[in-house]
Amino acid sequence: MRQLKAKRESWGSRLGIIMAVAGSAVGLGNFLRFPVQAAGNGGGAFMIPYFVALLVLGIPLVWIEWALGRYGGGFEHGTAPGIFHSLLQKNRFVKYFGVIGIFGPFVIYIYYTFIESWTLGYSFYSFKGVLTQLHDQALIQSFLRGYQGLEQNAFFSSIVPAYIFFLIAFFLNIVVIYYGIRGGIEVLCKIALPVLFLFGIILAVRVLTLGAPDPAKPDWNLANGLGFLWNPDFGALKSAKVWLAAAGQIFFTLSVGIGVILTYASYLSRGDDVALSGLTAVSMNEFAEVILGGCIVIPAAFVFFGPVDVQAIAKQGAFDLGFVTMPLILGKIPMASVLSFLWFTLLFLAGVTSSVSLAQPAVAFLEDEFDISRKKAVGIFAIVSFVLCQPAIFFLSRGVVNELDFWGGTFCLVLFGTVEAILFAWVFGMDKAWEEIHHGADIAVPRVYKFVIRYITPVFLLVILGFWFYQEGLPTIMLKGVSEADKPFVFWTRLGLIVLFAVLAVLVKVAWRRRDKRREKELV
Amino acid sequence: MNFSGWVLLVLSWSGIIALASFCFYKIFSKKVVK
Numbered sequence: 001m002r003q004l005k006a007k008r009e010s011w012g013s014r015l016g017i018i019m020a021v022a023g024s025a026v027g028l029g030n031f032l033r034f035p036v037q038a039a040g041n042g043g044g045a046f047m048i049p050y051f052v053a054l055l056v057l058g059i060p061l062v063w064i065e066w067a068l069g070r071y072g073g074g075f076e077h078g079t080a081p082g083i084f085h086s087l088l089q090k091n092r093f094v095k096y097f098g099v100i101g102i103f104g105p106f107v108i109y110i111y112y113t114f115i116e117s118w119t120l121g122y123s124f125y126s127f128k129g130v131l132t133q134l135h136d137q138a139l140i141q142s143f144l145r146g147y148q149g150l151e152q153n154a155f156f157s158s159i160v161p162a163y164i165f166f167l168i169a170f171f172l173n174i175v176v177i178y179y180g181i182r183g184g185i186e187v188l189c190k191i192a193l194p195v196l197f198l199f200g201i202i203l204a205v206r207v208l209t210l211g212a213p214d215p216a217k218p219d220w221n222l223a224n225g226l227g228f229l230w231n232p233d234f235g236a237l238k239s240a241k242v243w244l245a246a247a248g249q250i251f252f253t254l255s256v257g258i259g260v261i262l263t264y265a266s267y268l269s270r271g272d273d274v275a276l277s278g279l280t281a282v283s284m285n286e287f288a289e290v291i292l293g294g295c296i297v298i299p300a301a302f303v304f305f306g307p308v309d310v311q312a313i314a315k316q317g318a319f320d321l322g323f324v325t326m327p328l329i330l331g332k333i334p335m336a337s338v339l340s341f342l343w344f345t346l347l348f349l350a351g352v353t354s355s356v357s358l359a360q361p362a363v364a365f366l367e368d369e370f371d372i373s374r375k376k377a378v379g380i381f382a383i384v385s386f387v388l389c390q391p392a393i394f395f396l397s398r399g400v401v402n403e404l405d406f407w408g409g410t411f412c413l414v415l416f417g418t419v420e421a422i423l424f425a426w427v428f429g430m431d432k433a434w435e436e437i438h439h440g441a442d443i444a445v446p447r448v449y450k451f452v453i454r455y456i457t458p459v460f461l462l463v464i465l466g467f468w469f470y471q472e473g474l475p476t477i478m479l480k481g482v483s484e485a486d487k488p489f490v491f492w493t494r495l496g497l498i499v500l501f502a503v504l505a506v507l508v509k510v511a512w513r514r515r516d517k518r519r520e521k522e523l524v
Numbered sequence: 525m526n527f528s529g530w531v532l533l534v535l536s537w538s539g540i541i542a543l544a545s546f547c548f549y550k551i552f553s554k555k556v557v558k
Contacts, residue, residue, distance in 0.1 A: 014551065044532035051536070227525030230533045280547035286540045442550055 008076055008368070009181040010267050016186035018277050021264055022284035023189040023353030025255040026196065028115070030289040031347065032318035034249060035298040039229055039314040041245045042236025047290075049237070049246035053460075054286070057247055060449060060457045061256040061417055062282055064424045066274035067436045069265025078266040078364035080259050080416075081508045087428045094423070095512065099504045100416045101259030102361050107408025107497065108258070109358040109385060111392040111401045116351030117169035121147060121162060122323065123344035131327045132336035140324045150397050159393070166393060169352070170386065176356045177363055178378045181267050185356050192349040193284075199346040200292040206339060207300045213332070217306065225302030228310060229294060240467065247464050252409075253289055254282060257417030260357040263364050275441035288350075296343075297321055300329045322347065359385070369511035388500075391493065398489035399482055406476050407497055414468060418461040425454045 011017040038046045072083025080101025084094045125131045134140045145151045149159025156162075176184040212221035236242045251257060265274065301321075302310045313325050330340045359381060366377035391400050424433050434450050475481070482490050525533075 018551075044529050047532055047536050051539075223525050226533065227529050230529035231526050232528050232532055276547060276550055279543070280551060283540065283544035283547050287544055290536055290540055442554060 008073070008078070008267065009374075010269065012182040012186050014272070014277060016182070016190060017264060017268065018280050018284070019189040019193045020185050020353075020357065021255070021261055021278070021281040022288075023193050024260050024264070024357035025253060025281060025285040025354075026193070026288045027253075027255075027350050027354040028119075028322065028347055029249075029252055029318070030285065030350065031200075031293045031296060032322045034253065034289045034293045035229060035296075036314055036318050036321060037245055037249050038294065039298055039310075041242045042233045042239075043228070044230040044232035045234050045236045046242060046246060047230075048232075049243045050249060053243075053247040053250040054282075056452050056456045057460050058250040058254045058256065059279065059282060060453045061251075061421065062254060062261065062278045063275060063437050063445065063449075064420055064433075064453065064457075065256060065261035066265045066278040067433065068420065068424055069262040070268045070270070070272065070274055071436055072262065073266030073268060074270050076368060078263050078368045079361050080262055081365070081511075082368060083262055083266070084423060085512075087423060094427075095508055096505055097419050097423070099501065099508055100412050100419065101262060102365050103501050103504055104408050104412035104416060105258050105260055105358040105361045106385070107404055107412070107500070109355060109362075110388045110408075111404045112351070112355050112358060113170050113173060113385075113389060114166055114393050114396075115401075116348065116355055117166040118147065118162070118323065119344050119347040119351055120169050121165035122327075123341050123348055124165070126327070126337055126340035126344055129337045132331040132340050134327065135331055137324060137328055140327055141320075144323050148396055149394075163393065166389070169348075169355075170389070172352065173355050173359060174378060174382045176352075177359050177381070178375065180374055181360075185360065188356060189353050192353050196346055196349040196353075197288070197292075199342045199349075200288060200296070203339065203342055203346065204292050204295050206333065207296050210300065210303050210333075213303055220303050220306050222299055222303055224307070225299030225310075226295065228302050228307065229298045244464060244467055244471075247460065248468070251413060251417065251464075254285060255354070255357070257413035257415075257420070258358070259361050259416065263361045264357065266364070271440040273440050273442040275437055275445050276443045279443070297326060301325055304329050304332055365507075369508070370514075388496075391496075395489050399486040400489055400493050403490050403493040404497070407494075410468075411473065414461065414465050418458065418465055421453070421458045421461055425458060430454045 011020075038050075068083055068087075069078075072078070072086050075082065075086040077083050077086055080098030081095040082098070083101075084098040085091075088094045122131060131140075131143070134143060142151075142153050143155045146153040146156035147162050149156075149162060152158070176188050178184060179187070208222060210222050212218050214220055255261060261278075268274070298310065298314065301313050305313060313321065316325070326343055327340055330336050330343060333339055362385075363374070363377045363381050366372045366380060367374055370377075372380070392404060428436075430450060430453070433453065437445055479487060479490060
């Protein structure tokens, strides 16, 4: 006789899942990507399309994912294939769309853990006072390249130190996932998120009290630094690129379109609220992004480097901003080591609360669809992901991470978000969808959102998908800008991703076949 | 920073703080009925 399936896990408290979803959303991008995007796309004017996208794209998608996740959880499905199947049980193919919701987070996890481990390493070197002794941009660049194993220099003779920090970060992630939803992820997020906010507030207050540090340059002051980010260039609003950048930022910052919220919400009970909880997680993410993220890096860079250099700094990209510019800035402030430690620990906490969420869909898939125990599922996940992390570490300079980020962290997000919105509003049906969002809700969602979710969000997503595919997708697919030397690495990465996707699709097929056979046996 | 910049900053920050306050107020003020 078949053993009764163990009851699925659940969250210990409402605050637990809100913290976990907010922890998943608050990542390195809140502190590094947002200020770069805002500064480069019209400054304060960027906030207009940003908030429009939040209202008609971000918040509706958050509600869609929370509602879909809780709905699927009721059928004991914690990942997209099962959740989509529960929406449309007569359709044999809809579950295969859900493969994207396991593939995407898994691919992001493969490279994200390594990047997250840099922040751990850097907080260690900050604590030791090594990092803040480097007062020259070239030296810090050299430190970063040595750390990443891209060159041998006076700081690092090999990648070994970075690899040790990777092992620590990877092990920490696995331990958290091993202890499960309530004992691992919830506990981590309930501790890490308040600490992250505390560190963020300390750093923001320190930057806001910088004034004009160089008396010879009174214009290089904090108000003008904030002005660099907030003074609006309303002419930018006429540019489609700015609207797309704002929509993209909303998409990436809220962790929608990944599949993570679906999985987290699947551990809710049927009567639990999703409308208010989802909105609360959004508000926490926006606080971290617009308020904390917006007043640390760029204003601090402005007061120390001035209006000309800060433009070049903003164009360097998010990583250089975090790992090169910030240590340089903090090195100029009293208690540099402490502040640098706070900065990199903040980034590490933002990273680890996101990476555990990226791991969870794959683990939940094995648990729910193959009846594998959590410990075994985590073991399988650890071995497979550890092996797949290696190319991202050792071929970093060969474009492997960029390729993984393109497919897992960009393409799949927009595609999956579009699929979810269409399935929820059009296939499941808007009336049922609306009822699902309101089931157990502690707030009434404004009625206008019935129209927004049905028409505006899917159309907005299709437009983004189309524009994005034309602007970035096609050149990347055609390997534009990839050097001849890197092409084989990118090619093998792409082939590996196709194989991974195919394997996941086959696993979905096998899981459903096993389920059907089991059902037939039970009927006999 | 110019006047428009200040207006956008104040509106954005106050909007986010108001939203967060509303959400947490609703969560913590919910009466538990057993």
